[in-house]
Amino acid sequence: MTASPLAVNITGIGSVSPYGPLAGPIPASTVDPSVITAWTTPGLRRAFLVSPFRPASIVQGLKTRRLDRLSAWALVASSLAIQDAGIDLSQVDRSRVAVVFATRFGCVELTEAFFQSALAHGWSGTDPSTFPETLANAPASHVALLHELRGPNITVGSKGFAGESALLQAASLLRHGQADFAIVLAGDVLTRAVYEWYETADLLSPACYHSEPLPEAGGFIPSEGVAALVLESAGRREARSYAQLSSGRWASGGQPVEAVRQMLSGSVPTLTVCTTNGAPCATSPVAAVAREIAGPDAAVVPPHAVAAGLADTSALLHLILALSGRPNGGQMLLLGTSGDSGFAALLLELP
Amino acid sequence: MTDLQKNDLQKIIVVTGVGVVSPYGIGVDCLQQGMLSGKCCLTPAKDVYPGFEGTTASVSMPLPAVESNSRYSRSDRLAVVAAQDAVAGVDCESALFRESGVVMATTVAGLTETAPEIAQDPAAWYRRGGLKRAASYPVAHVADAVGDHLGIRGPRCAVSVACASGAMAIALAANLLLDGVAPMILAGGSDALCPFTLSGFSSLQALDPSPCRPFDQNRKGLNLGEGSAVFVLETLAGAAARNANVLAVLRGWAMTNDAFHPTAPQQQGSGLAECMRVAMEMAEVGCDEIGYVNAHGTGTPLNDIAEASAYETAFRGRSRPIPVSSTKSYFGHCLGAAGALEAAITITAIRSGALFPTLRLTDPIESPAVDWLRGEVQRQPLPLAMSASAGFGGSNTVLIFGSGPA
Numbered sequence: 100m101t102a103s104p105l106a107v108n109i110t111g112i113g114s115v116s117p118y119g120p121l122a123g124p125i126p127a128s129t130v131d132p133s134v135i136t137a138w139t140t141p142g143l144r145r146a147f148l149v150s151p152f153r154p155a156s157i158v159q160g161l162k163t164r165r166l167d168r169l170s171a172w173a174l175v176a177s178s179l180a181i182q183d184a185g186i187d188l189s190q191v192d193r194s195r196v197a198v199v200f201a202t203r204f205g206c207v208e209l210t211e212a213f214f215q216s217a218l219a220h221g222w223s224g225t226d227p228s229t230f231p232e233t234l235a236n237a238p239a240s241h242v243a244l245l246h247e248l249r250g251p252n253i254t255v256g257s258k259g260f261a262g263e264s265a266l267l268q269a270a271s272l273l274r275h276g277q278a279d280f281a282i283v284l285a286g287d288v289l290t291r292a293v294y295e296w297y298e299t300a301d302l303l304s305p306a307c308y309h310s311e312p313l314p315e316a317g318g319f320i321p322s323e324g325v326a327a328l329v330l331e332s333a334g335r336r337e338a339r340s341y342a343q344l345s346s347g348r349w350a351s352g353g354q355p356v357e358a359v360r361q362m363l364s365g366s367v368p369t370l371t372v373c374t375t376n377g378a379p380c381a382t383s384p385v386a387a388v389a390r391e392i393a394g395p396d397a398a399v400v401p402p403h404a405v406a407a408g409l410a411d412t413s414a415l416l417h418l419i420l421a422l423s424g425r426p427n428g429g430q431m432l433l434l435g436t437s438g439d440s441g442f443a444a445l446l447l448e449l450p
Numbered sequence: 451m452t453d454l455q456k457n458d459l460q461k462i463i464v465v466t467g468v469g470v471v472s473p474y475g476i477g478v479d480c481l482q483q484g485m486l487s488g489k490c491c492l493t494p495a496k497d498v499y500p501g502f503e504g505t506t507a508s509v510s511m512p513l514p515a516v517e518s519n520s521r522y523s524r525s526d527r528l529a530v531v532a533a534q535d536a537v538a539g540v541d542c543e544s545a546l547f548r549e550s551g552v553v554m555a556t557t558v559a560g561l562t563e564t565a566p567e568i569a570q571d572p573a574a575w576y577r578r579g580g581l582k583r584a585a586s587y588p589v590a591h592v593a594d595a596v597g598d599h600l601g602i603r604g605p606r607c608a609v610s611v612a613c614a615s616g617a618m619a620i621a622l623a624a625n626l627l628l629d630g631v632a633p634m635i636l637a638g639g640s641d642a643l644c645p646f647t648l649s650g651f652s653s654l655q656a657l658d659p660s661p662c663r664p665f666d667q668n669r670k671g672l673n674l675g676e677g678s679a680v681f682v683l684e685t686l687a688g689a690a691a692r693n694a695n696v697l698a699v700l701r702g703w704a705m706t707n708d709a710f711h712p713t714a715p716q717q718q719g720s721g722l723a724e725c726m727r728v729a730m731e732m733a734e735v736g737c738d739e740i741g742y743v744n745a746h747g748t749g750t751p752l753n754d755i756a757e758a759s760a761y762e763t764a765f766r767g768r769s770r771p772i773p774v775s776s777t778k779s780y781f782g783h784c785l786g787a788a789g790a791l792e793a794a795i796t797i798t799a800i801r802s803g804a805l806f807p808t809l810r811l812t813d814p815i816e817s818p819a820v821d822w823l824r825g826e827v828q829r830q831p832l833p834l835a836m837s838a839s840a841g842f843g844g845s846n847t848v849l850i851f852g853s854g855p856a
Contacts, residue, residue: 194706194724203588205610210561213646214569222501222649230650231713231842234557235589235610240843243709249721251705252845253618256590257607264607271625277705292572296584299576349631351552351594352603411590441603 107270107281108340109447111184111329112419115172115286117147117322117405120157122179124341124423130405132306132320138291144298145307146289147322147405166232166241167208169288169325173200173238174245176327177282181246184329185337186280188246197250197278198239201257201265201285203411205235208290238325242282250278259376260349260435261285262414263443266328267347273332285412286325297321322408326415341422342431342447355442356391359434362444363392369429371398373421375414375443376407376435385436393432414443459687462855463624466694467682468794469536469638471528473507473675473781476514477535481791482798484780485806486827491781492661492673495648502648504657507675507781516599523560523586524676526595528787529640532678533596536636539695540682542600546692551604551632553623554593554680555615555639557786559608560586562644592640596680604632610786612841613746614705615639616679617789617849621703623683633688639790640678647785648674654713662749662783664776665758665822667813672748675782679790686855698797699852701834702733708844714752715840719760722746722838722846726764729848735834737765740772740850742805742823742835744796747776748783753840758817760838771821773828779809789839793849796837800853803829 112123117130132145154163154171158178163171177198181188188196210233216226231237236254243252251272257264262285269281287293297303304318331338348362363370372389389399406416418433426449433445470477473491474484484491491507498508509528516522516530540547563583568575576584585591589608597606605626609619616639623637651657651674658671689696706728708721715722730737746757765772777795784791799805805828814822837849 193709198707203590205589211569213650214564214566217566217645217649218570222645223652225649225653227650227653227655230653233650234612234842236612236841236843236845237712239611240707240712240845243707243844244712247709249707249709249724252611252707252843253622253705254610255607255622256588256593256610257605258588258590258594261590261607264605267605267629267631268607268622268625271622271629275625275628277625292568292584295572296576296581299573299581349605350549350603351597351606411588441606 107273107330107332107344108338109328109342109344110331110338110340111180112341113176113179113183113327114324114416114419115149115176116324116326116416117149120152120175120179122183125420143308143310146294147320147408149324167206169206169208170238170241172286172325173242173284176284176325177242180282180327180329193247194249195279196248197269197272197281198242198248199253199265199269199281199283200239201255201261201412202235202287203256203261204287204293206233206237207293208288209233211290211292257411259411259437259440260443261411263349263435263445266344266445267349269330270344273330279331281330282327283330284325284327285415287323287409287412289321289323294321320404320408322405326419328415340450342449345446345448347445349443351441353441355388355436359392359444362446370432371400371426372432372434373400373417374402374434375417376402376437385434388436389434456687459690460685461628462686463627463683463700464686464689464696465681465698465700465797466684466689466696467536467539468697468797469532469534469680470794471509471532472677472791473509475511476531478794478798482802486804490661490809499645499648504659505661505673506643507673508643509676521582521586522595524562524642525556525559525640526586526592528642528678529554529592529596529680530599532638532640532680533600533636536680536682537600546633548602549604549633550602551626551635552593552597552602552606553609553619553635553637554596555609555619555786555790556589556592556641557610557612557615558641558644558647559589559592561646562642596636611845612843613785613788614839614841614845614847615786615789617793617837617839617847618705620681620793620849621705621847624700624703627683627685634682634684636680637683638678638680639787641676641784641786643674643676656750658749661810662779663810664747664749664779664808665754665815666811667815669749669751669754671750673782675784677784677787677791679787679794696855698800699855700849701852702729702850704728704732704848706846710844713842715756717756719756721844722757722760722840723763725846725848729850733850737768740834740836741832742799743772743774744792744837745774745776746838746840747778749778754815758815758820762817762819765819768819771819773805773821773823775806775808775823777806789847793837796835796851800832800835800851803832
């Protein structure tokens, strides 16, 4: 099949990540994994964690007392992205603003809390205020509530490529005139059950167990956070575009090289390939695929450790980090591959 | 055929396969026959889940064996069986089929496999065999189960927007087909009954202990059910190229959000009414042309009154009341599968001309714009029908199906 032509602009960036809550690009800095203290661990355990902060100190008047961290972060990240895009929502037809949220584990923090209440009180004594907030679409619906956004409100998951899926679904809404703006969010929260699942499945990097720097090794360091982008069709006069999403391919199998080359139409003179999954090193399999697609001399950016730790939802934070490097014009390919899950490739035109 | 005609055919989304697993059994014919007979599948919950009060509808027949390297949850297995049923008329060895996409809705996903003990000591629970069980927890696993089992490798994603999920999966799949990302997409929803959701809805006091009575003045809440429905969707051009039998045309679809409350619908049903308006606009039909609405109709006090108001708004000016029924009265609310199962029933109504009444509707909500279907099955030609879905978080999705190529 042909690649889907999208042509929508990314005009706002917001994030709540281990770098903190930020509007716009993320300034260059180094973040080390934090020691996990939220639960008792059998020894040193590290991950890229979001430091606690008061949402109302970032978004004035924001009330998040009853929400889990994922929903609270979605509210903050969406607010920062809208602010960064310079959109005055009071001047916008909010029935034409969509929210598309990508997640792997959803509101797992409250799902665990619901299970705890079942353990403590039996299935007949569970907490009614928790149950609706365990639904995966709770964060997206809170974003709609906060900003009074009445357009399509979508929550998606996709093994390996939930972030890419959300971006493509949002672009599709704009392309088909089903929305004028889309707030795209992707993220997850790290809990004990998630961390220990990774650990028991032997997926973690040795760096999770040591505080000193280690040579490149397999596995990954889990991360958490929510990244947000504002997407809109070309046309808003005062809009500044970080990049234009021009086409995308996404599949759950098959060979990515030929498919992505076909999407690029054979011309890759100024292409930078930002890879989005796998180990954060130049020898990562995804980097090899990137070179095969774009040639041995292509600029290939290896997966970023902090973003890669978000697994299925890493694409948005990867994209934000890539755009934060202030790339100068040309084309950028956001590429994710996974041996058993296929690939996703998004082509962006940089201003 | 001219290029212009071919281009037009690529903009029309058609249904060329429907697969169903419902409390009636496997297959859309089984569903139709069961409903035509007026059989209600709702039974006491304690028959399946000892200790739970209330009424549910479960898929009681043993599901066919589904071989897999990974552990499938019950939601996965329901989806795989429905998908196999849907592709019965498709050449599953063709290159075209291999490039197909999957968009599957679920809310429960692998929660059926997860025990409360995971929250106490996760590592210990994983070591006791929970590791493989927990792998099916992400909502994406249902789409992967369908895709892996059928050997298809196009784009895959899961949709999870509470009770509007199943309908939204169909809407999003239609968008992706228009984008040309895959030649064919299997889209639908699947959710299994499990203690987590039974307990959750019970804690909210949203369950009717008896069989539910949607749109009745004396309704007391919903009943939970389980099942799956999967559709083969493709463009009319694609269907024509492979001489596929077109079962229905997806004429219009729309998605909105109430932005009103985390669980309660906006009282006037304005979000759902707007969703119906936009879907009719997309389908280029007036409200007089819709012959039937398969309602969301949960049987909860708040949903049904808001939904009735939505019909008042969306069908204002219509020359005669719009026929509406809730088929949740037959086999409960199947959550993430509900919108897909009700889309299957809507297509069945179009194809058979049989409009299923709401069961146990004796004293309907007063709503002059609505003809609440009750009593006997009505038979009439039905060129166009609508399926409406709504859910926690304010999500609404409306689908409009037609009987043949527009």
